[in-house]
Each structure stands twice: as C-alpha cells, then as structure tokens.
Amino acid sequence: MDVKSLETYCLAKPGAWPDNPWEHEHPVIKVGPGERGKIFAFLGAAAVGLKCGASREVADEWLLRYPDDVRVTGYIGRSGWNDLAWGGAIPDEEILEAVDESYATIVSKLPKKLRPQGWEA
Template sequence: MGVVDVAHLQVYCLAKPGAWPDNPWEHDYPVIKVGPEERGKIFAFLGSEGVGVKSGRSREVADEWLHRFPGDATVMAYIGRSGWNTLAFGGAIPDEDLLDAVDESYRLVVEGLPRKLRPEGWEG
C-alpha cells in the first residue's frame, strides 16, 4: 500500500504555484484550483479513495490510464469525456504515478488559462 492518501495529496497540490482549495459542493475534501479566485480552474478533485485529475486533452489520451490500471483508474462522471479520470489510492497505481498525474493535470489546466491568469513560478 502506498503512502499517498488524500491528506498527502492535498499538501502536494497546495504547494504548486497559484494553487488554492475550494469547496463549492460542501464535500468532505476540497477541490484544488489554480488561477485567480473568480476564474480559477480545478486541477484536482480530492476524495478519500482517490483523486480526480485531467489525464489528457482528449478521452483517447486519458484512456491510457484505464488500460494500464483497470479497476484503479476510472472515467470521472460528468466530465470524463473531457479527459478526466479518477485514480484510486492504495491499489495498483504507484505513488509516483499518482503524483505525476497530478503534475500533468496541473500543467494541462494552467496551459488552458489565459497567459495573464497563469501563476508566476509555474513551469510550462
């Protein structure tokens, strides 16, 4: 079993330039956004069992996770068609891959922001 859990991932996400927590749906865990408050975009949906991340610009790219980790990577409800997956903690997905997935989600979301809204210090 890995050491990455929701608490670890929240700290990891919030250490990224411009990242901040929001709880628009009053869940047990926040979503993590990047960008100015009113225009911030989610890059991580934290949950007790896993994390929702943007896994690719297209569903085809995101589907690579489903093939590599059947049962531990699933298409997110509602936004899965846009390349979002849920990745489970403590299963077949190595911790390093979970952290890499968060990094990639952050990168994809920041690149989608207008240049003037991208945080200083992010690596593009």
C-alpha cells in the first residue's frame, strides 16, 4: 500500500474528489458537491486519516489492535478519527475496509439530495 494507490482507491468511490485546502503534499478526499463536500480520507506519505468509528470508544479498538501503527488524528480524533499507517502490521485489506467504512459513514451524514448516486453499492 502507498499513498498513490490509496488515492486511486478513494477516488474510485462514487462522488469522491481530491481537494487540497491546506496546500499539503497530499490531498484530502471528499465526497459531496463543492463547498458542501465532506472529507472522508486525509492522505499522508505514510498513513491515512479515516473516520474509524462513530465515537472515540469505537475508534479506540484500532489502537488496541495495532498500537504501533494507529494514532488518534490531531484536532478531530475525539470524534472517532484515526491515522492508520501502511507498511506495518495493518493488512492492506483492513486499510481498504476502513476507507470503505469512513466513506459510508460520511456519505450517510450528508443530506440525501447531496449523496452520490450508487454510493451504497
């Protein structure tokens, strides 16, 4: 797993698009139209920030399973966001599943009229 393949995977989701609001090396991936779009993945050189649970308690399960490869995401971690590192103990398949779950969680919170067609497939 690397940042480019993860970006490609994220962008294949219905309605997903890259944005770089803070002019970092790697984009965030959003879903939803324009200014109303919401981030579901923060891409980084060695990790991806994802919504890993509806609450901090649920997201903490990742910390227990992979203590060396998961960190609470700064500023928004209290809301269930974690940074998952690749190239370590977390299998690529689990990272991709976490992307899927983050995407589904974020899309389900969008108003129905802003949800992309085919997002539940």
